[in-house]
Amino acid sequence: MKPSIPKGTRDFLPSQVAKRQFIFSKIKKVFQTYGYVPIETPVMENLSTLTGKYGDEGDQLLFKVLNNGDFLKNADAEILNNKDSKKLVPSIAKRGLRYDLTVPFARFVAMHQNNISFPFKRYQIQQVWRGDRPQKGRYQEFFQCDADVVGSESLMYEAELVKIFDDVFRNLNIKVKIKINNRKVLYGIAEACGIADQFVDMTVAIDKVDKIGKEGVVKDMVERGINEDTANKVLTFFDVTSLNNLEGLFENSPTGLKGIEELRTFHKYLDTTQTHNEIAFDISLARGLSYYTGCIVEVESKDVNIGSIGGGGRYDDLTSTFGLKNVSGVGISFGAARIFDVMEELNLFPKEIDQILKVLLIAFDETSHEFAFSLLSKLRDAGVSADLYPKPTKLGKQMKYANQINVPYTLLIGSEEISKETFALKNMETGEQSAYSLEQLIKALS
């Protein structure tokens, strides 16, 4: 049997694990400095929690887990007879794999509302699963890194979360552009153009501007039933770059004006802080997901053209579907896989990031091997990451292994070294070799 893994999934070799951990630890550090606490939710959620939250397409892409045991027992004979897959699902699968971290978080907040204090600030770094067609950079199993605050409408959090983006990408040495908009501003545009009832169609079209250009957006709107003149009028708003100019155009849109006010309050907070990346108002930023209701944000690498590497926004009432009403939330998400790719392309990972082992002991004969094992234990007891080749085989073979595992030092041990109680430490890069006592070794390698 030829071993394989499901399409869209990946094995991670040690160096890849180390690199991913490097990214996660930088993100976690900043989350914690900003007062976010970690939670974890199960990989399997009830399908009733997940279904209907991600639109029809999302429901299709959910991975469903077959009930254990005789799952067909209570299945409807007619549905089986008709081979109606869609209708059969509810009777044979009651669980599914997490599709994102936001819906499980909303479920968590509603379920544990009496054990948490609001505002509740949590971060969560876990995998999610989507049955998308796998392609370069898109997997069926991947990590999300989210931070959200629920239970406060303060725009201070929008400023804080943008600052988190600024901090994390600075710490990772990735130069980014952070784009800001507000869904209420987009609604103001729809109102000003008289298409408030086609708001969703408008935003879905606008959302594609990076891919299909302005003309494409007009075409897309027209296809969605928006009058061509109106669609062109929508586009004129793209040239507005200041909130002051926008204000005049929103005279008859209270929602639009509210959006402007929110952006101003957000800036009032943000401007009291020091930031290191470009942060710019972008009226064409729409964020596809329709649950956002206030400020929205998206992050792009300035050096690698790979699309969004982070994003987020304000959403009202996400937990109401789980019975907890009037809880406003705002959150951001880091695109871990794309950040990984950007770091690789720009060569930003520290050299030797996966070099955990410090020294490999190499013994010349059986007696030396036993001695080497006891020396090894002493090094490890002192906290030095050390290993011993399992057999006192030919020196060349042991050295070859040392090179393969990329260990920085080897320690040669034979009868002479044992009697003198000094050991030859070899720097594998330079080839230099020096004699050390055990005590000196521990000092040198710690």
Place this chain on the structure above:
Amino acid sequence: MKPSIPKGTRDFLPSQVAKRQFIFSKIKKVFQTYGYVPIETPVMENLSTLTGKYGDEGDQLLFKVLNNGDFLKNADAEILNNKDSKKLVPSIAKRGLRYDLTVPFARFVAMHQNNISFPFKRYQIQQVWRGDRPQKGRYQEFFQCDADVVGSESLMYEAELVKIFDDVFRNLNIKVKIKINNRKVLYGIAEACGIADQFVDMTVAIDKVDKIGKEGVVKDMVERGINEDTANKVLTFFDVTSLNNLEGLFENSPTGLKGIEELRTFHKYLDTTQTHNEIAFDISLARGLSYYTGCIVEVESKDVNIGSIGGGGRYDDLTSTFGLKNVSGVGISFGAARIFDVMEELNLFPKEIDQILKVLLIAFDETSHEFAFSLLSKLRDAGVSADLYPKPTKLGKQMKYANQINVPYTLLIGSEEISKETFALKNMETGEQSAYSLEQLIKALS
């Protein structure tokens, strides 16, 4: 809709995440000191990888993931008509959730054999899923922490892995007994009693001795078709506590003698090191899983009666099912959930383990709130984990929140503090309050 999660799964609140991370970080640290490198494998594996590896019962307990799209399209009409759940599975589910970390590791080694160097020492800390009936301390979704070496038969690794158990539990402050045996010794007993052909029945019965006692083991053997006199003879071996005495009884069992030799070599290595827990030969240790072929080990807490909190052993040829022959392996696994329970019961987690946030800023009015946000950013920029209540609401309400989130310090900010540029830092435990400049604050809270 009342929010819920599937039976046998859990949410982890911040303090639980912190405690689990504490355990994992201690284990990881030791794994790395011993030269083990991390890998990660997908949660979903092909069912062809998993099926048939865990016995019939295991196959029943595997979680199977429904194929996406019209999964019934190619299902056999007759199977559907007969509602034959078992026969339907292969045509509607090609993926399943990981059941342990060992089989995916074997698959990994076979698949990546050209990209890794042998002996290959890996650790892996990931979740696994089993459709067992949930009960106290037993979940359907839980973590395993494994370390394995493949590609060497050296008994040095058995000694090293026992030393890892000794180190980790010492670092966690859990006193343990580490029990050692060898499956070849058990085979020797079967040979000496003339029931080599009933070896598996014998070991399965012996494996239950802790639960059902010696008489129960005899009864169990008899039920499995072993002659009662023979069963009693097997039991007489339980009184043998030294390898020397055992040697005489194994005159006609080369396998039994090999087992004794392996245990002696293991001890030769281990005895050159310093250990801190009781390590004892236990001839009644059997380890249920039948893939072990050499030394086996199991760890018990001395203070909490909760069963095995770690175990492992040598297995030959685990990767041959994936096309890679003659690769011997040896590994151990930590029972993270039980270790968590032991730590809780013995109160071994550090106090305030989940106290990440250092200080909560509390503002008296709107102007102070804006100022406080800029002060907050400066604290965070200096690496201090800090937060600000989102609104300058009543002092009592803000203080109540500070108490709820268990923050050690609050910082009070009003117009007077701003004009004087000194701020009142309050120790929430003692109630003490002192005035600090920003610079002093950063020093005091770092």
